[in-house]
Structure formats: C-alpha cells, structure tokens
Amino acid sequence: MNTATAFLEACNELYITLKENAIPTAWRGARAGSSCESAVCACLVCVCVLSACTHCFPFTRALCSFGLVFRTNHLKKPPAPMAGSDLRTVRFINTQLLGRRRPTVELVSEDEHDLQEDPAIAMNSLSTETTADREEVLFDCAELYEALADVEPTLFKHAHRSYLDYALGHPLPPQMKALDASQPWLLYWTACALRLMDPQWLTQDVQRKMVHKLALCALDSGPYCGGFGQQAHLVCNYAAINALALCDNIDGCWASIKREGIYEWLLTLKMPGGGFRTGALLGECDSRSTYCALSVASMLGVLTPELCEGVEAFLLRCQTYEGGFGACPHEDEAHGGYTFCAAAGLAILGSLRKCDTAKLLDWCSARQTNEEKGLSGRSNKLVDGCYSYWVGAVAAILEAYGLGESIDKSQLREYILKCCQSKERPGLRDKPGKSPDYYHTAYVLMGLSATEYSFSVRDCPQRIQSARLVEQPDVEPVNPIFGLPIDVLARFVDYNAAR
Amino acid sequence: MSDAPEFQYDDIEPLPISGGQEGELCQIMYDGEYRTVMGIARALLQKLEFSERALHATSQAIDLVPAFYTMWNYRFQIVKALYGTDGAELNRELDWLDEFTLNNPKNYQIWSYRQALLRLHPSPEFQRELPILQSMIDDDTKNYHVWSYRRWCVLFFGDFTNELQFASSLIARDVYNNSAWCHRMFVLKNQVPKGPPAEALTGELHYTKKQIELAPQNISSWNYLRGLYDEFLDGKADPAIMEFALSFTPGIFAADASDTGPQIQSSYALEFLARAYAKNEDTFAQARKAYQALSDHFDPIRKNFWAYKIRSLTA
Numbered sequence: 104m105n106t107a108t109a110f111l112e113a114c115n116e117l118y119i120t121l122k123e124n125a126i127p128t129a130w131r132g133a134r135a136g137s138s139c140e141s142a143v144c145a146c147l148v149c150v151c152v153l154s155a156c157t158h159c160f161p162f163t164r165a166l167c168s169f170g171l172v173f174r175t176n177h178l179k180k181p182p183a184p185m186a187g188s189d190l191r192t193v194r195f196i197n198t199q200l201l202g203r204r205r206p207t208v209e210l211v212s213e214d215e216h217d218l219q220e221d222p223a224i225a226m227n228s229l230s231t232e233t234t235a236d237r238e239e240v241l242f243d244c245a246e247l248y249e250a251l252a253d254v255e256p257t258l259f260k261h262a263h264r265s266y267l268d269y270a271l272g273h274p275l276p277p278q279m280k281a282l283d284a285s286q287p288w289l290l291y292w293t294a295c296a297l298r299l300m301d302p303q304w305l306t307q308d309v310q311r312k313m314v315h316k317l318a319l320c321a322l323d324s325g326p327y328c329g330g331f332g333q334q335a336h337l338v339c340n341y342a343a344i345n346a347l348a349l350c351d352n353i354d355g356c357w358a359s360i361k362r363e364g365i366y367e368w369l370l371t372l373k374m375p376g377g378g379f380r381t382g383a384l385l386g387e388c389d390s391r392s393t394y395c396a397l398s399v400a401s402m403l404g405v406l407t408p409e410l411c412e413g414v415e416a417f418l419l420r421c422q423t424y425e426g427g428f429g430a431c432p433h434e435d436e437a438h439g440g441y442t443f444c445a446a447a448g449l450a451i452l453g454s455l456r457k458c459d460t461a462k463l464l465d466w467c468s469a470r471q472t473n474e475e476k477g478l479s480g481r482s483n484k485l486v487d488g489c490y491s492y493w494v495g496a497v498a499a500i501l502e503a504y505g506l507g508e509s510i511d512k513s514q515l516r517e518y519i520l521k522c523c524q525s526k527e528r529p530g531l532r533d534k535p536g537k538s539p540d541y542y543h544t545a546y547v548l549m550g551l552s553a554t555e556y557s558f559s560v561r562d563c564p565q566r567i568q569s570a571r572l573v574e575q576p577d578v579e580p581v582n583p584i585f586g587l588p589i590d591v592l593a594r595f596v597d598y599n600a601a602r
Numbered sequence: 603m604s605d606a607p608e609f610q611y612d613d614i615e616p617l618p619i620s621g622g623q624e625g626e627l628c629q630i631m632y633d634g635e636y637r638t639v640m641g642i643a644r645a646l647l648q649k650l651e652f653s654e655r656a657l658h659a660t661s662q663a664i665d666l667v668p669a670f671y672t673m674w675n676y677r678f679q680i681v682k683a684l685y686g687t688d689g690a691e692l693n694r695e696l697d698w699l700d701e702f703t704l705n706n707p708k709n710y711q712i713w714s715y716r717q718a719l720l721r722l723h724p725s726p727e728f729q730r731e732l733p734i735l736q737s738m739i740d741d742d743t744k745n746y747h748v749w750s751y752r753r754w755c756v757l758f759f760g761d762f763t764n765e766l767q768f769a770s771s772l773i774a775r776d777v778y779n780n781s782a783w784c785h786r787m788f789v790l791k792n793q794v795p796k797g798p799p800a801e802a803l804t805g806e807l808h809y810t811k812k813q814i815e816l817a818p819q820n821i822s823s824w825n826y827l828r829g830l831y832d833e834f835l836d837g838k839a840d841p842a843i844m845e846f847a848l849s850f851t852p853g854i855f856a857a858d859a860s861d862t863g864p865q866i867q868s869s870y871a872l873e874f875l876a877r878a879y880a881k882n883e884d885t886f887a888q889a890r891k892a893y894q895a896l897s898d899h900f901d902p903i904r905k906n907f908w909a910y911k912i913r914s915l916t917a
Binding site: 270285312330331334380429433465 | 617618619620621623625626627628629630631632633636640644666667669670671672674675678679710711713714715718743744746749750753754757775776777778779780781784787788791792816817820821822825826828829832833901902903904905906907909910914
C-alpha cells in the first residue's frame with residue numbers, strides 16, 4: 104500500500120472514528136504496536152487534530168486549526184534508542200547530554216565503533232522517552248536554523264493578518280465547536296494579535312461586532328460566560344474583559360461592563376484557602392483561576408482588601424523547590440503557565456518580592472536551551488512557542504521590577520521568527536511540524552513583544568513602561584502582567600479609575 | 603452509547619444555543635446533532651430537571667464538547683439530587699467518569715468534578731482511584747492534571763503508602779521525568795509534618811545520587827538534589843556532596859584550565875557547585891569561575907543570567 108492510499112484510508116477511518124467519538128481508541132490501537140500503515144496515519148491525523156488543543160498550557164482546549172492537516176514528515180520513523188550511528192543521536196548526545204558545543208562534523212563517522220569508543224559519548228548517555236522526543240525537535244529546529252542561517256528573520260505580518268482576519272470575517276466550521284465554551288478567548292486572541300502587529304488592523308467594525316458578541320456571552324448580573332446561554336466562568340470572564348479593553352470604548356461600550364455585579368460574583372468564588380475557583384458550584388481552584396480574578400478586579404478598579412484577603416499566601420504556597428510555580432499549593436510541578444499566573448498575580452498584589460525571586464529567575468533562565476533557543480514550560484519538557492509569553496512574560500516582569508535578567512531575548516526572537524512560522528501556512532505555531540492555531544498565534548506574538556522591548560515599572564503594575572531593544576520592532580509593546588498592549592491597558596484602567 | 607437506555611425528550615423544546623444575530627462574529631456553524639443535543643440539555647437545565655434522562659442528556663453533551671463546563675455543573679447538580687450520598691450510585695458515576703477520562707486525558711473539567719464526587723461519597727476509597735491514575739500516567743507519563751489529582755488524593759485520603767514506590771517506578775522508566783521527581787518532593791514535604799526523618803533523608807540523597815550517576819546531564823535530578831538541601835538541610839552543601847558534584851566536572855577549577863575548557867559530564871553539576879560557592883565570600887572566586895565557564899562553554903544561551911549571577915557576587 105503506498106502512502107497516498109494509506110492516507111486516504113486513514114482519513115476515512117478518521118472520519119468514522121470522529122463520528123463515533125472514539126479517537127483515543129484508534130490512537131491506542133495504533134500505539135499498541137499495529138504495523139498497519141493506515142492505522143498509523145489515522146493516529147497521526149488524530150494527533151494533528153488533537154495536538155492543537157491538548158498539549159500545552161491551555162487556557163482552553165483550543166482546537167484552532169481549520170480542517171485536518173497532514174504532514175508526511177510525521178511519518179519519519181522514530182529514532183531507534185541507542186543507535187550510535189544515527190547522526191541525530193550523535194548531535195543530540197554531543198549538544199544536549201554533554202552540554203558541549205563541539206561541531207557535529209567531528210562526530211560523523213562511517214564506523215559505528217569509532218563513535219561508541221569515544222569516551223565522552225560512551226559515558227552515561229541514556230536514551231528514554233524524554234530524550235527521544237527532544238531529539239526529534241532538535242533535528243527539526245537544526246534543519247530550519249541551517250536553512251535560514253543567512254536570512255534576517257522577519258515576521259510575516261500580512262500572512263498572519265489574513266489568518267486572523269479569516270476567523271473574524273467568516274463563520275467557523277463545525278469542528279470549531281470544541282471552542283463552544285470558550286468563545287471570548289477566540290476574540291481576545293485574534294483581536295490582541297492583530298492589535299499587536301498594527302493598531303489599525305483591529306477595525307472599528309470588528310470592535311463593534313466584538314462588543315455585540317460579548318454582550319451575548321454576559322449574564323444580566325454582569326459576569327461573562329463561555330458563550331450564549333452558558334454559566335459564568337472565571338477564565339472566560341478574564342478573556343471577555345481583556346477583549347473589551349481591546350475595543351477602545353467604541354460607542355461607549357465600557358460603560359456596559361457591570362463591574363459591581365462582577366465584583367460580587369468574584370467574592371462568591373473565593374475559597375477558604377485564599378484562591379478563587381472557576382465557577383460557583385464546581386471548577387478548579389488554582390493559580391490560573393486566581394490570576395484571572397486578580398487581573399479583572401485590578402483592571403476594573405475593584406481590587407479591595409476583602410477580595411485580596413489570603414490570596415497572597417495562596418499564590419506564595421504554589422512556588423516549588425524548583426523556583427517556578429505550580430497549579431495548587433500542594434507541591435505541584437513548576438509549570439510555565441501557572442508560573443506566569445502566580446508571578447503576575449503577586450505583581451498585581453504588590454507582593455512579588457515576597458516569593459523567592461532568585462530561584463524564580465533561575466528557573467525562568469533554565470527554560471531556554473542552547474539548541475532550540477526557545478523556551479520550555481517545565482524541566483525536561485519540549486520547547487513550545489507559547490512559553491515565549493508565559494515564561495518570557497515572567498522574565499519581563501522580573502526585569503521590570505529590577506530583579507534580574509534571565510533569558511536571551513534575541514535568541515528567543517530567532518526561535519519565534521524561524522521556527523514558529525513558515526511561508527507555507529499563515530499563523531504562528533508551537534514548534535516546527537505543528538499546525539498554527541489562534542492560541543499560539545496570540546501568545547507567540549505576545550512573547551515576541553517581550554523580546555523586542557525592555558520593561559520597567561515606576562509605581563503600579565498597570566503602568567509598566569517599555570523601551571525598544573530592536574530598531575524596528577515587529578509588534579507593539581505588551582504589558583507582561585495583564586497580557587494587553589501597554590496603551591490599551593492604560594486607557595482601560597484610566598477609564599475605570601474615573602468611573 | 604448503544605447500550606444506553608432509551609430516553610424520551612419529545613416533551614422538551616430545545617433551547618437555542620446561539621444568539622441568532624445576523625453577522626455575529628465567530629459564529630460556529632453548528633451541525634444539527636449538536637444543536638439538538640445541546641438545545642435539549644439546555645432546556646432541561648433551565649427547568650432544573652434532575653432525572654435519569656437529564657443525566658443522560660448531559661453525558662451526550664459532554665461527549666460532544668468535553669470542555670462544556672456548564673454541563674459538568676448541571677451534571678453534578680443532578681447527581682447530588684438523584685443519588686445524594688448513596689455510595690453504590692456514586693460508584694456508578696465514577697465508573698462512567700473513568701471511561702470518559704480515558705478518552706479525554708487532557709480535559710480540565712474532569713478532575714474538579716471527580717474531587718467533588720469523592721467529597722460527596724460516604725465512603726470514598728483511594729484503592730478505587732489507583733487503577734485509573736496508573737493507567738493515565740502509563741499513557742502520558744507527564745500529564746500535569748493527573749499528577750496534580752494524584753497529589754490531591756494522597757492528601758484527601760491521608761495515604762502516602764504507595765507514593766515513593768510509584769514515583770520510583772516512573773523514574774526507573776524515564777529518569778528525566780520531572781513530574782515523578784516532583785512527586786517525591788511532595789511526599790517528603792507532606793508525609794511527616796516536621797519533614798522527613800534523618801534516615802529517610804539519607805536514603806533519599808543516596809537514591810538521587812545513584813540516579814545522577816546514571817544520567818549526569820539531567821536537570822530534574824540535580825534540581826531535586828538542590829531541593830533536598832534547600833528544603834531540609836538549610837541549603838548548606840556538605841563536603842561530601844561537593845565532592846560528588848566535582849566528580850562530574852573534572853579539572854574545571856584547576857588553575858591552568860585552558861580557554862576552551864575541559865570536557866565535563868554535567869553542566870548542572872557545575873551549576874550546583876556555583877550556587878554553593880556563591881553562598882560564601884571565601885569561595886566567590888570559584889563561583890565566578892564556574893559561572894564564567896557556564897557562560898563561555900557549557901550553557902552560553904543563559905549568559906545574561908550568568909553575568910547577573912557574577913555581578914551579584916560582588917554586590
């Protein structure tokens with residue numbers, strides 16, 4: 104069976120499995136070791152579809168790519184463990200396991216024994232799932248860096264604009280119902296991404312439509328929901344408020360935000376341990392939901408002592424022995440997304456210095472690796488463009504408060520511009536080989552912004568200032584605590600302070 | 603769901619699931635099945651009907667969009683109303699949830715729902731949770747939500763019996779699994795309120811060193827080693843552990859180390875040493891040398907950070 108036939112069959116199979124809502128069954132079947140090529144294809148297509156929504160720090164499970172995308176290079180055979188003759192393994196061992204920067208060519212040899220007898224390699228190299236996964240990524244990145252070695256990297260702004268405009272100008276295909284309970288997020292991501300690339304690109308027409316759409320997502324009492332006729336949800340409410348801030352008070356829309364109602368609702372979500380949970384009846388209570396409460400309350404000017412009681416202690420307890428922060432205060436694993444939420448939350452409370460900032464700085468710095476140049480979200484996990492913001496913003500916050508430098512911004516910028524976009528497909532992505540989606544397009548651009556400016560803070564977190572680091576920045580400066588363009592945030596905060 | 607009982611919804615008028623505005627932004631083109639399933643579930647929710655057919659409607663809705671939190675909330679209300687604290691019925695609900703969880707490993711809503719069910723349950727059992735946790739971690743050894751839920755269970759049931767062994771088995775499978783290393787720290791910090799007894803700590807240090815010898819260039823095991831010292835030993839590195847770390851960086855502190863730097867087995871060992879040296883003014887020179895070597899040879903992408911650390915030495 105040739106690949107094309109296999110692919111068609113796989114699509115057919117996928118269609119059936121999707122219909123039966125049994126993707127994981129197909130996935131497991133394929134992983135169980137079936138050698139049938141079509142099953143492997145099917146499982147890879149499933150992965151293509153699902154990966155966009157599941158693998159990284161998901162503010163929502165965002166299935167953001169249209170249609171199914173199939174890349175034949177996913178069919179690359181996974182590297183065999185301990186294959187000393189495999190060039191990729193050699194490169195990997197050389198650069199990663201040994202942490203040296205010796206040119207790879209020195210290790211390329213016809214004779215496998217030569218390699219195995221190299222004392223530096225023979226020692227202690229251990230191949231596991233973690234190293235095999237990373238090896239694949241290292242190879243993809245190295246390929247791109249090599250091909251683009253002489254290219255001055257630029258952002259393909261117009262292509263990305265068309266990708267974003269598409270979502271704002273067309274009805275969304277049925278498979279986007281995966282985002283049905285996260286509709287304000289799509290607005291926030293697309294509007295923020297457009298606005299960062301060019302303030303003019305978020306048109307008044309779109310702003311008006313955003314206001315109408317968000318009104319449909321609101322309860323009469325004020326808080327916002329994931330969509331029409333749904334219940335209020337703390338993280339959807341955050342996305343909705345940020346999206347409204349991006350609307351520039353068009354037609355006086357900011358007056359329609361019922362901040363008293365939102366404030367009363369936030370109080371009902373407060374838990375005895377100091378955190379906030381996402382819903383009044385059920386829902387997780389962690390550093391993410393707690394940040395969403397603090398950010399909204401701060402932007403609306405209702406960050407009262409009553410609301411803040413115990414919150415600082417809750418967030419401080421989420422810091423782990425590694426220096427980053429986890430989801431819950433029970434020694435969860437330090438994670439880029441939760442670290443952002445906790446650090447930004449502490450900054451909003453004016454309590455950033457109460458955590459172990461030296462260890463936090465250290466942890467942020469350790470997220471950047473020499474070969475990929477981008478940032479990972481946890482120790483021994485893969486690089487992902489979205490952590491350019493989650494971790495990059497924490498680095499920017501620490502920088503703004505004079506607490507030290509942690510990442511190499513120009514190298515991260517290179518990862519973003521060379522590995523997170525391609526000429527073939529508009530939109531930004533997690534890493535080479537992944538499909539672009541709206542979540543990554545927004546957070547990679549916000550991360551890019553954090554690499555093109557330096558930040559300082561004078562009095563309060565809403566007033567972070569920026570200075571250019573590159574002559575012609577690709578994007579506008581973002582406030583790394585609130586996730587909005589600096590000028591947009593300032594206007595929204597001023598408006599609410601005067602209300 | 604072919605074996606599910608047939609429920610009648612003929613008396614229910616499905617509610618609209620969208621605002622129906624002309625030209626609405628980002629309007630999803632719902633298919634007919636979705637409109638019907640969601641419309642019926644919404645109509646039942648609006649009536650606050652707590653019945654077996656309503657429960658079934660929520661499972662259909664959740665199957666279509668697992669992240670639809672409103673339906674999880676409604677489902678919990680139904681379960682509470684129908685089953686109260688009936689353990690057998692709640693076990694049936696957990697069975698349904700197990701099946702759903704296996705098919706939706708990255709979903710956010712599952713876990714807080716699960717916690718709510720266990721809190722409601724008159725006689726919850728950790729034993730009942732272990733197989734699903736094992737299976738989920740087997741499938742995705744770094745699944746953040748599953749590890750976090752496991753820790754919640756351990757604290758909820760107050761049962762640390764299996765935990766170190768569980769983490770060890772995952773580390774044996776993949777020594778780079780940071781989630782498993784974190785789990786060890788969770789056990790050490792929570793099992794005994796005053797911290798682990800001396801012999802347990804000694805055993806843990808021994809274990810960690812063994813794992814480092816197996817794979818010296820591993821941030822997880824070195825972070826953990828540092829964590830043990832920071833959390834339980836006042837952050838004071840003793841001569842034995844310094845000797846251990848030095849064994850992975852031979853020659854690096856020799857007076858005549860060449861410009862290109864010798865080969866070392868672990869940049870994390872060098873970091874460990876640099877941190878320890880930076881704590882004492884008498885060893886600032888060694889700290890500076892270590893940071894400089896990291897910046898020049900072993901971890902140059904972090905050069906801004908290393909430069910910051912060197913500046914802090916003189917400050």
